Amino acid sequence: MPLSDDDHGSSESRAIHGEVSKTVQPGTEGAPNSWRGSTELQLGETHFGFEEEKAGQNLAVLAEALYLINLLLLPGLAFLLLVGLWFKFKDSAPPLARQHLKQTTIVSLVGGLLIVTLSGLILGLGGLDWEWTWVTLILYFTCIHSTLVLFGMYALIKAMNGQMWRFPLIGPAIPRSTGKNREN
Secondary structure: OOOOHHHOOOOOOHHHHOOOOOOOOOOOOOOOOOOOOOOOOOOOOOOOOOOOOOOOHHHHHHHHHHHHHHHHOOOOHHHHHHHHHHHHHOOOOOHHHHHHHHHHHHHHHHHHHHHHHHHHHHHHHHOOOOHHHHHHHHHHHHHHHHHHHHHHHHHHHHHHOOOOOOOOOOOOOOOOOOOOOOOO
16 A cells, blocks of 8 residues: 555555554455445345345244254244244245244154143153153153254254255245255
8 A cells, every 4th residue: 555645655554543444355346335344234124134035035944043043042032932933924925934843843742742741741751850760751751852953053054045945844834836856
């Protein structure tokens, strides 16, 4: 960068004096918002940091992310948000988003029902005092919960790629009108 009159021969960066540096990333010369700090580069209501390749992709990603948050971070609260999204978009969402919303809602309900019912059955049959009850209960809970998390991560990957996917055994069927993705 050539020195200007106001630099007075100084090699200090212009950013030190409060100015924003417009660094262009390779391959984006002349592109709008190609420098960091742009006030024009803001996420809108429909963006999650990337553009949709297929209609409903962002909503599908949000549904799968809420499913995982429900399992790992905020159980109950994330489920309520997920059910709210399902009721809001179940009729108006594009097929990709509708399938992922339906799947995450149903699998959350079925998975929760499985964990609560069978855990209660194990506790009821074994009693609270028998040590093998607790071994069985912890092993069962860990295996079922881990499987749901693993499949949820795979479903999130599919949603991020704009593809439909069905949870094995407990996932709702993919509608015939949309068919299976050929990229699978």
